[in-house]
Amino acid sequence: MSSYIPNTAEERELMLREAGYSSFDELYADIPDDLKLKGELALPSGKSEFEVRKEVSSLASRNKQFGTVLRGAGSYNHYIPSIVKSVTSKEEFVTAYTPYQPEISQGVLQSIFEYQTMICDITGLDVANASVYDGATAAAEAAAMCIDRKRSRILISAAVNPFVLSTVRTYSFGSGNKLEIIPEKDGLTDIEKLKEMIGDDAACVIIQQPNYYGLIEDARAINALAHEAGAKAVMSCYPFALALLETPAEAGADIAVGEGQPLGLPMSFGGPYLGFMAATKDMMRKLPGRIVGETHDADGNRAFVLTLQAREQHIRREKASSNICSNEALCAMTAAVYMSAVGPDGMVEVAEQCVSKAHYFAEKLKESGLELKYKGEFFNEFVTKGGDADAIQAKLADAGILSGLVMGSDEILWCCTELCTRKELDKAASLVKEVLS
Amino acid sequence: MKLIFEESRPGRKLGLLPECDVEKYEIKAPKRALKLHLPEMSETGISRHYTQLAKQTRGVNDGFYPLGSCTMKYNPKINEDMASLPGFTGLHPLQPADTAKGALSLMLGLKESLCEITGMDDMTLQPAAGAHGEFTGLLLIKAYHTDRKDLARTKIIVPDSAHGTNPASAHMAGFEIVNIKSNEEGCIDLDTLRSVCGPDTAGLMLTNPNTVGIFDPNIKEITDIVHAAGGLCYYDGANLNAITGIARPGDMGFDVIHLNLHKTFSTPHGGGGPGAGPVGCKSFLKKFLPWPVVERQDSEAFLSMPEKSIGTVRSFFGNFLVMVKAYTYILSLGKEGIPEASTNAVLNANYMRVKLKDKYKMAFDHTCMHEFVMTLEHEKHSLGITAMDIAKGLIDFGIHPPTMYFPLIVHEALMIEPTETESKETLDDCIDAFLKLYETALENGEKLHGAPYTSPIGRPDEVLAARSLKLKYEFEA
Structure with missing residues (x-):
């Protein structure tokens, strides 16, 4: 059995006596006898570190790791520079608590301040928080920021990631706000339908850029429509799209959120990820979660602290802007290290490679006999039609390739990142051709 | 010390990627005009910058951290090793389930262990933190009353000693909060509790041991009073580290519980996260759990969709690598080590x-x-x-x-x-x-x-x- 208790049996007895107790049971005298667990937990006995390593490693080896990943849909396989893991596995960062004591937490606080600056920089917006759980909860929190007494309708595009949609819906079940789905047309948010449904009491319009099908939305037009109706404009963005496409700020969004996983976090079967959130100055006090600000100490040294805490649950309780307490601080640091490693040119380079490879692969798949389902311009994901989707998935899996996500009997949502080589894409396309012929 | 932006010098970079091996595609949609200001750094510069920041950060590894309510216990290193295995980190969450059997099986093992430790019948591993778990658990309570068309139950009772997340979560779940004063022992005053329980009571949120560190000896009376009024009882698991393997919230009359894996189960806090806040429930609430739920069929794990699920509370399955660490910890301690802790x-x-x-x-x-x-x-x-x-x-x-x-x-x-x-x-x-x-x-x-x-x-x-x-x-x- 492994134990992480330093005190020996003798030391424990000594401490017990010095504390004035004659037995360990006495410490639990407040727990009524009939509520105490009779006997042992129905769990295996504790194991040595060696045995645990073997058992958990054998679980890891029962999973199939694909050499080539052509699937995205909310989780993306990007290159992770070695410096990222080296920094974020430093034990000071890994084992620290939320930086409530600024005098001995300047490292974490400064790293969050730098992260906030980078999120503002990539989105173009004024203020960012220290992170929320993931992209889906970031969208749900953004919707909550827009609600007021007169406006409680949340309008969300049907072309957002299904987990984002489902999570915003669940949060709305909690808050009692009305969620309405803007239909899609040709894979894009239907702007004409949005005009009809927006009314004068919508709180916000939420779109995804690029959307779930990989298509680039006319964000500027949708955001303008939201503003004309007095609603806020919320954009959920793929971080690399921010490097290339018109930013949320330029497109007129009030809030930008997104899944930060592509910024240096492994896919990890879905988590931990990172929800980033940025907003205009006007909405600053409605932002949920931790925010770090700059100040100084009595000697004039630059110092960083958690600030605007009057928004938070430990001060405001039920009147807080959110209940969030733990966030994804270490993942936010990961993203900051990643963005420092690739730098401004690298962000653009990764984005361009993703886009170029996706467009190359789409052409190859067309040559193999698949069609593109939508006509609109796509970023690094796209939907094909044709062939037996399950058969394509199986054929590629046999070759160690994770195909795009099967969306229907003959529909697949593909994704390319900078990690897909031309050779791999050619091979995948030729395997698809074999399935079709 | 300097900010990374103050250390940035034009033209510095790392050599991370080969040149693109396909023709460049020019996006036709409107492009970003704003300049990007991300820092331009050498690898040396990044490494030293963060090493300096680490020196100004205090973790459990640096020394004693007796931060009440946060359970800053030592984080075993094997946990981190296991969570770094490529067989876990390299998995796409939407890859076919039959290619992720080990991961699903680990989630099942964790869920079943946590159910045993807490006395609950089922559990979702999806919530990402304690407060997220509270919100999820309260939605189960809301879904239960809604499903029974018992729509007058709009109030959640919260003692004045509660964590701030309790009333904040109840508010997010659309409930009104009834704050009740603690008695002189810092525990629930039974008469006060009786006086606020009624047909509008949706439930009670309680930490036990409570936030003053005392186990409320009247716990069974408390949950009985709430149940008699038709409400459900929610257990805030922030303080579970006092009683694992000694007593179980499920036996005390609690219907819903969240756990903080980053506290009780030694997955680290990461300077504020990531954590994980699984939510357990009694069987009558199973059908409302967020989807997907990992379940057992003979010896295999599979994913299922609860019949009346409240929906997802985030993407995918939850903070999977945090689950790996907690499961590693439970295997290490086992049935003897858990109560001993x-x-x-x-x-x-x-x-x-x-x-x-x-x-x-x-x-x-x-x-x-x-x-x-x-x-x-x-x-x-x-x-x-x-x-x-x-x-x-x-x-x-x-x-x-x-x-x-x-x-x-x-x-x-x-x-x-x-x-x-x-x-x-x-x-x-x-x-x-x-x-x-x-x-x-x-x-x-x-x-x-x-x-x-x-x-x-x-x-x-x-x-x-x-x-x-x-x-x-x-x-x-």
């Missing part, structure tokens, strides 16, 4: 409490569970010494301050949670530090107002930070 957490807390109580007034002079609360209210009036002064003074002894000014029902509170992974000599050193600080308070209080003296910075001006907001670095135009 709790008894030693309780022993360490009582040892410190008894050694300090002659000098420091205990908010409740009573055998505590895993933590205890002291009050500096008297010293504030007689000596002008606050809880903050003592807390900051501890920093100069190399000890992380306890939780300050919480729970709200105790004035000038210091809440101390040593955890089981600290040795007797660490506790003795901390006791000595507390006693020396008390002497300093008596002899030279002025000195304490200026503490800490040995940290990289002194007490920052928090008022200035909030008044003259500077929330990001401003780049030169």
Whole structure:
């Protein structure tokens, strides 16, 4: 059995006596006898570190790791520079608590301040928080920021990631706000339908850029429509799209959120990820979660602290802007290290490679006999039609390739990142051709 | 020290990627016109920058961290090793289930272990943190009443000693909050509870042991009163570290529970996250759990969609790598080690409490569970010494301050949670530090107002930070 208790049996007895107790049971005298667990937990006995390593490693080896990943849909396989893991596995960062004591937490606080600056920089917006759980909860929190007494309708595009949609819906079940789905047309948010449904009491319009099908939305037009109706404009963005496409700020969004996983976090079967959130100055006090600000100490040294805490649950309780307490601080640091490693040119380079490879692969798949389902311009994901989707998935899996996500009997949502080589894409396309012929 | 943006120099970069091996595609949609200001760094520069930041950060590895309510226990290194296995980190969450059998099986094993430890029938691993779990659990309660068309149940009862997340989560779940005063022992006053329970009661949220570190001995009466009124009982698992393997919330009458894997199950806190907040429930609430739920069919794990699911509370399955760490920890400790961790957490807390109580007034002079609360209210009036002064003074002894000014029902509170992974000599050193600080308070209080003296910075001006907001670095135009 492994134990992480330093005190020996003798030391424990000594401490017990010095504390004035004659037995360990006495410490639990407040727990009524009939509520105490009779006997042992129905769990295996504790194991040595060696045995645990073997058992958990054998679980890891029962999973199939694909050499080539052509699937995205909310989780993306990007290159992770070695410096990222080296920094974020430093034990000071890994084992620290939320930086409530600024005098001995300047490292974490400064790293969050730098992260906030980078999120503002990539989105173009004024203020960012220290992170929320993931992209889906970031969208749900953004919707909550827009609600007021007169406006409680949340309008969300049907072309957002299904987990984002489902999570915003669940949060709305909690808050009692009305969620309405803007239909899609040709894979894009239907702007004409949005005009009809927006009314004068919508709180916000939420779109995804690029959307779930990989298509680039006319964000500027949708955001303008939201503003004309007095609603806020919320954009959920793929971080690399921010490097290339018109930013949320330029497109007129009030809030930008997104899944930060592509910024240096492994896919990890879905988590931990990172929800980033940025907003205009006007909405600053409605932002949920931790925010770090700059100040100084009595000697004039630059110092960083958690600030605007009057928004938070430990001060405001039920009147807080959110209940969030733990966030994804270490993942936010990961993203900051990643963005420092690739730098401004690298962000653009990764984005361009993703886009170029996706467009190359789409052409190859067309040559193999698949069609593109939508006509609109796509970023690094796209939907094909044709062939037996399950058969394509199986054929590629046999070759160690994770195909795009099967969306229907003959529909697949593909994704390319900078990690897909031309050779791999050619091979995948030729395997698809074999399935079709 | 410098911000990374101040260290940036034009043209510095790492060589990370080969040149693109396909033709470049030019996007036709409107392009970004704003300049990107991300730092331009060498790898040396990044490495040194963050090493400097690490030196100004304090983790459990650096020393004693008796932060009440946060369970800052040591984080075993095997946990991190296991969570770094490529067979876990390299998995796409939407890859076919038959290619992720090990991951699903680990999630199932974790879920079943946690159900056994808490006395619950089923569990979702999806919530990402404690507060996220609270919100999820409250939605289960809401879904239950809604499903029964019992729509008048709009109120959640929360004691005034509760964590701030409790009322905040209840509000997010659309409930009205009924705050009830604690009794003189810091526990629930049964008459007060009876007086607020009724046909509008959706449920009660409770931490037990509570936030003053005391196990409420009336717990069964409490849950009975709520159940008799038609409400459900929610257990905030933040303080579970006191009782694992000793008593189970499920046996106390709780219907829903969340756990903080980053507290009780030693997955680290990461400077504020990621954590994980699984939510357990009794079988009658199973059908409302978020989708997907991992279930057992013979010896295999599979994913299922609960019949009346509240929906997802985030993407995918939850913070999977955190689950790997918690499962590793449970396998290591096993059925013997789990209760042993709790008894030693309780022993360490009582040892410190008894050694300090002659000098420091205990908010409740009573055998505590895993933590205890002291009050500096008297010293504030007689000596002008606050809880903050003592807390900051501890920093100069190399000890992380306890939780300050919480729970709200105790004035000038210091809440101390040593955890089981600290040795007797660490506790003795901390006791000595507390006693020396008390002497300093008596002899030279002025000195304490200026503490800490040995940290990289002194007490920052928090008022200035909030008044003259500077929330990001401003780049030169």
